[in-house]
Amino acid sequence: MTNKMKHNQDRCDFCGVCVGVCPHDAIELREAELIVDDERCTRCGQCVQACPIHALEVNDEAGV
Amino acid sequence: MKPAYDVIVIGGGPAGSMAARYAAGRGASVALFEKDREVGVPVRCAEGVSHAGLAAVVENIPSRWIAQKITGAVLHAPSGAEVPLHTDQIGYILHRKIFDYDLAQMAAAAGVAIFTRAHVTGLIMEQGRTAGVVVDHLGERRRIEARLVIAADGVESRAARWAGLATRTALADMESCAQATIGGYQGDPEMLHFYFSRSMAPGGYLWIFPKGNGMANVGLGISASAGGERSPHDYLEAFLARFFPGASILGRVCGGVPCSNTLKELAADGLMVVGDAAHQANPLTGGGIVTGMIAGRIAGETAAEAVAAGRSDRETLRRYPKAWLAGEGGKQAQFYRLRKFVFSLGDEDYDALARSVLRIPVEKRTILSIMKSALLHKPSLLLDAVKLFT
Ligand SMILES: Cc1cc2nc3c(=O)[nH]c(=O)nc-3n(C[C@H](O)[C@H](O)[C@H](O)COP(=O)(O)OP(=O)(O)OC[C@H]3O[C@@H](n4cnc5c(N)ncnc54)[C@H](O)[C@@H]3O)c2cc1C
Numbered sequence: 001m002t003n004k005m006k007h008n009q010d011r012c013d014f015c016g017v018c019v020g021v022c023p024h025d026a027i028e029l030r031e032a033e034l035i036v037d038d039e040r041c042t043r044c045g046q047c048v049q050a051c052p053i054h055a056l057e058v059n060d061e062a063g064v
Numbered sequence: 065m066k067p068a069y070d071v072i073v074i075g076g077g078p079a080g081s082m083a084a085r086y087a088a089g090r091g092a093s094v095a096l097f098e099k100d101r102e103v104g105v106p107v108r109c110a111e112g113v114s115h116a117g118l119a120a121v122v123e124n125i126p127s128r129w130i131a132q133k134i135t136g137a138v139l140h141a142p143s144g145a146e147v148p149l150h151t152d153q154i155g156y157i158l159h160r161k162i163f164d165y166d167l168a169q170m171a172a173a174a175g176v177a178i179f180t181r182a183h184v185t186g187l188i189m190e191q192g193r194t195a196g197v198v199v200d201h202l203g204e205r206r207r208i209e210a211r212l213v214i215a216a217d218g219v220e221s222r223a224a225r226w227a228g229l230a231t232r233t234a235l236a237d238m239e240s241c242a243q244a245t246i247g248g249y250q251g252d253p254e255m256l257h258f259y260f261s262r263s264m265a266p267g268g269y270l271w272i273f274p275k276g277n278g279m280a281n282v283g284l285g286i287s288a289s290a291g292g293e294r295s296p297h298d299y300l301e302a303f304l305a306r307f308f309p310g311a312s313i314l315g316r317v318c319g320g321v322p323c324s325n326t327l328k329e330l331a332a333d334g335l336m337v338v339g340d341a342a343h344q345a346n347p348l349t350g351g352g353i354v355t356g357m358i359a360g361r362i363a364g365e366t367a368a369e370a371v372a373a374g375r376s377d378r379e380t381l382r383r384y385p386k387a388w389l390a391g392e393g394g395k396q397a398q399f400y401r402l403r404k405f406v407f408s409l410g411d412e413d414y415d416a417l418a419r420s421v422l423r424i425p426v427e428k429r430t431i432l433s434i435m436k437s438a439l440l441h442k443p444s445l446l447l448d449a450v451k452l453f454t
């Protein structure tokens with residue numbers, strides 16, 4: 001699970017575009033499950049921009 | 065599943081199936097791991113190929129692959145101007161599910177052991193060399209050794225990164241796509257449509273690819289750095305509302321295509337990378353079925369030779385990048401520059417271009433003549449165009 005990113009499981013299409021652009025290899029995509037590794041994620045927001053259906057958001061509430 | 069194979073292929077798309085098939089065809093023992101339940105599903109693709117392209121990579125084209133024959137194309141400018149293209153090239157809209165299944169079956173017939181629901185989660189590394197994979201298969205984690213691994217894991221590729229290759233896609237080069245398959249399509253079933261407009265698809269284009277039986281793949285790609293507040297899904301909704309209000313939607317998918325130059329390094333010690341994972345789709349059009357198959361075949365043959373020679377170091381594997389660059393891959397750099405040019409244009413430029421191309425008689429209106437008109441806008445492109453079209 002992740003704190004740094006909010007992932008909308010119901011909106012996600014599990015297409016892998018976010019994985020392809022993540023500079024830190026922080027996203028693991030299974031057939032219908034997406035896991036962001038908080039140790040690696042820097043909240044750069046590139047996955048948010050690349051997602052075709054905006055299913056990811058940077059979680060502003062979680063402390064840095 | 066055996067504890068070791070000569071070659072392990074990660075990913076059961078067109079590139080992976082071709083790589084596996086050609087490695088096994090030359091005597092290597094080969095396993096292919098696909099993380100999803102089925103190969104080829106879901107179909108994240110508009111399914112268009114040219115006859116010439118496909119005929120170059122398969123011995124024959126069975127009719128069950130073809131959803132619709134294509135004989136022409138119309139380009140649409142932001143003003144609404146329509147530019148019919150002359151083409152003597154025939155193309156197809158494939159049934160990609162059937163196509164991907166058949167490519168996998170051809171690999172199986174050549175002796176490849178195929179496993180679905182087999183998610184590769186890591187590589188076995190020995191002194192900097194890839195020596196196998198860690199795979200989660202039906203809830204069980206296993207370590208499977210291999211002399212050589214071929215990463216054919218598509219846009220979401222991570223495997224080649226684990227081996228030290230720089231396969232991450234820059235944001236501007238990622239075409240982020242949304243597509244709907246609609247019913248009740250009444251347009252000419254043999255005609256493709258392309259819409260170029262910054263306001264409708266910034267850094268990309270919209271397409272309508274008829275699939276026969278009143279169906280069509282309607283979709284778009286935008287540069288991932290260009291969308292801002294609006295996602296490809298939002299742009300697609302706007303397009304559907306405008307051109308196909310009330311249409312029934314039979315399917316929806318998201319997806320993406322790395323549209324950069326091919327990776328600088330396609331091989332590491334014990335590993336090669338092919339297809340979308342290697343950024344081998346045409347960076348201008350985003351078409352990657354045939355290019356991935358071409359690269360897959362070369363990599364598969366290279367793998368079998370390397371196994372037979374008992375070597376899998378980067379130097380031995382260099383045959384693959386060499387052959388790729390000598391053929392299809394040699395055009396990538398120019399297509400990439402054309403991509404940057406075409407998608408840097410504003411709506412006024414597209415409109416001006418449409419006006420000048422419409423002055424060319426339709427029978428002479430080929431991609432080449434359109435490029436010539438574009439060159440009047442930006443003469444520095446001449447060199448690229450000459451290299452591509454001569
Ligand atoms: C919306 C859209 C429209 C397109 N339209 C066209 C078109 O009209 N014509 C055209 O030529 N191209 C088109 N393309 C591009 C084309 O779909 C791709 O270039 C092509 O599928 C690439 O083939 P591939 O074998 O490299 O990868 P893929 O077909 O993506 O296959 C990769 C496979 O690897 C699997 N995988 C990933 N990670 C792992 C792992 N860790 N373990 C096990 N398996 C894994 C995936 O599940 C997947 O099945 C389109 C793409 C999109 C997104």
Ligand code: SF4
Nearest residue numbers: 012013015016018051
């Ligand atoms: S890019 Fe978006 S839709 Fe695709 S897998 Fe990532 S979060 Fe899901």
Ligand code: SF4
Nearest residue numbers: 022041042044045047
């Ligand atoms: S925010 Fe950046 S680092 Fe974190 S998952 Fe997204 S792309 Fe990767």
